[in-house]
Amino acid sequence: MTKKLKSKPKSKPKFSIMTLVGIGIIIAIAVGGYYAYQSLIPVNLDYPVFMAAENVLIKTGQASDGHYVFSHQSSRGGKQVIQNGMTSPTWTIPKGNLVSIHLINEITNKPSEKSLHNFNIDEFNVHSKNLGYFDTQSITFLADKSGQFTYHCTIHPEMKGLLIIQ
Ligand SMILES: [Cu+2]
Numbered sequence: 001m002t003k004k005l006k007s008k009p010k011s012k013p014k015f016s017i018m019t020l021v022g023i024g025i026i027i028a029i030a031v032g033g034y035y036a037y038q039s040l041i042p043v044n045l046d047y048p049v050f051m052a053a054e055n056v057l058i059k060t061g062q063a064s065d066g067h068y069v070f071s072h073q074s075s076r077g078g079k080q081v082i083q084n085g086m087t088s089p090t091w092t093i094p095k096g097n098l099v100s101i102h103l104i105n106e107i108t109n110k111p112s113e114k115s116l117h118n119f120n121i122d123e124f125n126v127h128s129k130n131l132g133y134f135d136t137q138s139i140t141f142l143a144d145k146s147g148q149f150t151y152h153c154t155i156h157p158e159m160k161g162l163l164i165i166q
Contacts, residue, residue, distance in 0.1 A: 042098065042142040044125040049142055053100040054093070060105045060117045060131075060159075063087065068107065068117070068159045070151065088161030091151065093143045095165050100140045105131040121151045121163060130155070 015023075040048035057073045070088040071080070080089035093099055107115045115133040120126060124141040131137060143165045153159035 039140075042140045043127075044141045044144070049098050051098050053098040053140055056091075056099060056101050058101050058103050058119060060107045060115075060153075062107060068153070068156045070119070070153070070159060070161055083162045086150075086161045087158050088151070090162045090164060092164045092166065095143055095146045097143045098140065099143055100138060101126070102136065102138045103128055103131060104136045105133055107133065109133050116155060117153050117159070118155060119151065120154060121149055123147075123149050126151075 037048060040050065042049055055075060059071050059073075061069055061071050063069050067087055072089065072091050074091075082088065083090050101119070103119050105115060105117050107117065109115045109132075116130045118130050119128040119139075121141070123145075124143070126139050126141050128137045128139060146165045149163040149165070150160050151163050152161075
């Protein structure tokens with residue numbers, strides 16, 4: 001059995017098309033602004049930092065003995081020294097710097113093993129996702145405390161290096 005629906009009296013639309021376009025633009029600006037604002041918040045803080053970040057490129061690689069390692073390149077340059085007990089070069093940052101790390105996994109997949117690595121600095125809440133071959137991720141943190149810290153991959157405990165903030 002079907003009921004006939006009474007047709008409601010037509011009312012004038014409350015919003016004109018231009019009003020809807022205007023609302024759409026406002027929402028787009030708000031959403032865009034929200035993401036721009038979020039990108040200014042370092043992962044170890046809950047408020048934005050308005051300063052130029054130091055950019056550091058961090059790559060995965062393999063040492064001559066086949067072990068997986070990290071390498072890093074900063075615009076500041078510097079010698080690459082590997083500390084005892086570590087496999088990856090020591091990385092020094094001036095305290096107070098805002099640091100944007102740009103990760104790329106450059107280790108190719110092998111038939112026996114899919115390339116998967118992550119990058120972590122526990123004390124600064126830096127935890128990348130697991131990156132497959134040629135995956136990238138950028139993470140920004142504020143080097144707001146001095147000391148010696150370890151950066152490492154949780155999948156390969158031998159992939160680690162010393163981070164010095166002074
Ligand atoms: Cu790894």
